[in-house]
Amino acid sequence: MSKISVSDLNFFYGKAQALHDISIDIPEREVVAFIGPSGCGKSTFLRTLNRMNDTIPIARVEGKVMIDGKDVYEPNTDVASLRRKVGMVFQKSNPFPKSIFENVAYGIRINGIHKNRADLYERVEKALNDAALLGEVKDRMNTSAFGLSGGQQQRLCIARALAVQPEVILMDEPASALDPIATQKIEELIVELKKQYTIAIVTHNMQQAARVSDRTAFFMLGKLVEVNPTQKMFTNPDEKLTEDYITGRFG
Amino acid sequence: MSSNPNENILTGERFGAAAKKTNNILGDRIFRVVLTACGALILIIVAAMIAVMTQSSWLSIQKFGFGFLTGQTWDPIKGEFGALPFIYGTIVSAVLALLIATPISVGVAIFLVEQAPKSLARPMAFLVELLAAIPSVVYGLWAIFVLAPLLRVYVQPFLQQTLGFLPFFKGTANGIGMMSGGIILAIMITPIITAVVRDVLEAVPVTQREAALALGATRWETTKIVLANANSGIAGAIVLGLGRAIGETMAITMIIGNRPEISASLFDPGYTIASVIANEFTEATGELYLSALIEMGLILFLVTFIVNGLAKLLILSVSRQTAQSQ
Numbered sequence: 001m002s003k004i005s006v007s008d009l010n011f012f013y014g015k016a017q018a019l020h021d022i023s024i025d026i027p028e029r030e031v032v033a034f035i036g037p038s039g040c041g042k043s044t045f046l047r048t049l050n051r052m053n054d055t056i057p058i059a060r061v062e063g064k065v066m067i068d069g070k071d072v073y074e075p076n077t078d079v080a081s082l083r084r085k086v087g088m089v090f091q092k093s094n095p096f097p098k099s100i101f102e103n104v105a106y107g108i109r110i111n112g113i114h115k116n117r118a119d120l121y122e123r124v125e126k127a128l129n130d131a132a133l134l135g136e137v138k139d140r141m142n143t144s145a146f147g148l149s150g151g152q153q154q155r156l157c158i159a160r161a162l163a164v165q166p167e168v169i170l171m172d173e174p175a176s177a178l179d180p181i182a183t184q185k186i187e188e189l190i191v192e193l194k195k196q197y198t199i200a201i202v203t204h205n206m207q208q209a210a211r212v213s214d215r216t217a218f219f220m221l222g223k224l225v226e227v228n229p230t231q232k233m234f235t236n237p238d239e240k241l242t243e244d245y246i247t248g249r250f251g
Numbered sequence: 252m253s254s255n256p257n258e259n260i261l262t263g264e265r266f267g268a269a270a271k272k273t274n275n276i277l278g279d280r281i282f283r284v285v286l287t288a289c290g291a292l293i294l295i296i297v298a299a300m301i302a303v304m305t306q307s308s309w310l311s312i313q314k315f316g317f318g319f320l321t322g323q324t325w326d327p328i329k330g331e332f333g334a335l336p337f338i339y340g341t342i343v344s345a346v347l348a349l350l351i352a353t354p355i356s357v358g359v360a361i362f363l364v365e366q367a368p369k370s371l372a373r374p375m376a377f378l379v380e381l382l383a384a385i386p387s388v389v390y391g392l393w394a395i396f397v398l399a400p401l402l403r404v405y406v407q408p409f410l411q412q413t414l415g416f417l418p419f420f421k422g423t424a425n426g427i428g429m430m431s432g433g434i435i436l437a438i439m440i441t442p443i444i445t446a447v448v449r450d451v452l453e454a455v456p457v458t459q460r461e462a463a464l465a466l467g468a469t470r471w472e473t474t475k476i477v478l479a480n481a482n483s484g485i486a487g488a489i490v491l492g493l494g495r496a497i498g499e500t501m502a503i504t505m506i507i508g509n510r511p512e513i514s515a516s517l518f519d520p521g522y523t524i525a526s527v528i529a530n531e532f533t534e535a536t537g538e539l540y541l542s543a544l545i546e547m548g549l550i551l552f553l554v555t556f557i558v559n560g561l562a563k564l565l566i567l568s569v570s571r572q573t574a575q576s577q
Binding site: 050 | 369458460462463464465466467468476480
């Protein structure tokens with residue numbers, strides 16, 4: 001069974017419809033990449049998966065988003081625990097104005113995951129280790145997170161997301177503000193994280209989609225044009241539109 | 252990529268830039284001179300104020316020396332002047348005002364930014380700002396006719412019964428006094444602190460709220476993250492309110508009781524520096540009297556300066572702490 005199964009999803013900002021009849025299945029422990037031109041709805045779609053769009057008062061959702069067989073838009077859904085299960089990493093790294101340690105500990109603390117202080121330390125270290133950051137910050141855990149470089153800050157945000165033990169990780173252009181070396185580190189990390197997590201990533205960078213994802217979905221004007229294994233998508237797509245976009249004939 | 256059609260992509264040079272170059276440098280120079288003059292003007296004004304006030308109060312400074320600051324008698328007839336009760340009244344009423352106004356203002360600002368729907372937040376924010384525009388004499392009248400009777404009949408007897416063992420709530424409940432003064436100041440500075448805190452909270456990036464929400468944070472937990480981002484700005488807002496409370500004259504003159512006494516009880520009347528200057532300046536007969544009043548002005552200036560300086564230091568240490576090791 002798929003980890004995430006979306007059927008006939010429509011999304012509205014007030015009267016404007018941003019997503020039209022999206023249906024897609026995302027299998028467990030795979031990376032699916034969402035590509036498409038700016039404003040095509042791929043970020044909006046990503047944010048419907050953990051109900052981040054709830055913060056927008058005029059937003060409205062129709063259709064079903066099933067995660068582990070449960071519709072996340074059911075009225076009795078606990079949104080906080082949904083978001084704990086479906087973590088998110090944003091385009092711009094957004095560490096809290098706290099120390100490196102406290103940034104990672106934050107999610108653990110508010111969700112009351114840790115048993116005691118030693119356990120908290122262990123979990124923070126494990127998250128930092130999983131985000132391939134521990135070696136770089138081990139000696140300055142209590143200094144401000146703002147002292148880290150852009151790439152390190154983004155990995156810190158990934159560690160922060162990992163610390164609450166999510167099952168799915170949503171990434172909204174996680175490397176678009178980073179230099180090539182930092183980008184490479186993030187990409188290696190994504191491939192590594194795939195072993196444990198289901199990952200959905202929005203990216204503008206088609207090479208990135210090709211490098212890290214198992215499956216690619218192409219969005220255009222709020223519609224899902226095509227979703228296929230990445231290999232097939234970039235060599236022999238079903239749709240003419242996809243081919244035109246990937247080969248750079250428009251966009 | 253390049254949005255400027257006049258730009259040469261390879262060299263980054265603008266066509267015609269060379270011709271305009273000398274002109275630009277001259278323009279920059281004028282710009283700099285004008286700005287420097289503006290900055291210097293502020294320093295000159297401050298220096299001139301201190302100089303003139305020191306000169307005008309020289310008589311009093313010479314006669315009383317530092318004793319002026321510690322003297323507790325204010326007797327124009329005998330020509331004896333001491334500023335301590337006024338300094339005490341100014342600081343206590345301002346601190347009281349801050350203690351009351353800060354939690355309310357921060358609460359209102361959080362409500363407006365984080366909780367209230369837009370349709371409610373906009374008119375409410377407008378109303379809050381309108382409060383700041385009410386003339387202080389109107390606040391004073393309201394204090395005399397509404398606040399003071401309310402305190403005398405209900406609040407102060409209640410405090411006396413429940414917390415009467417504390418020195419702050421002893422004595423007769425007469426409405427007019429330090430407590431009313433502090434409360435009216437609190438009401439007057441609340442809109443200012445609220446407006447600034449609101450701006451500060453609104454300036455906190457949405458990404459911070461989203462980061463907290465995405466980790467499963469509740470609204471209250473998200474708000475705490477927002478506050479952590481805003482704390483130095485909030486401290487700045489409080490300092491702004493404090494400055495206003497120290498300098499406020501009309502309303503507090505009407506309600507504080509105008510008696511130069513130092514009393515632990517908040518029910519008792521007091522006096523502030525600004526009030527005594529406003530009350531007695533026109534009637535100050537004799538050079539020494541006038542000189543003493545001007546020295547009060549100088550002291551008010553210094554008190555404001557010191558209090559603001561201390562507050563700034565506090566902000567600096569707080570923001571440094573949160574940036575480094577929270």
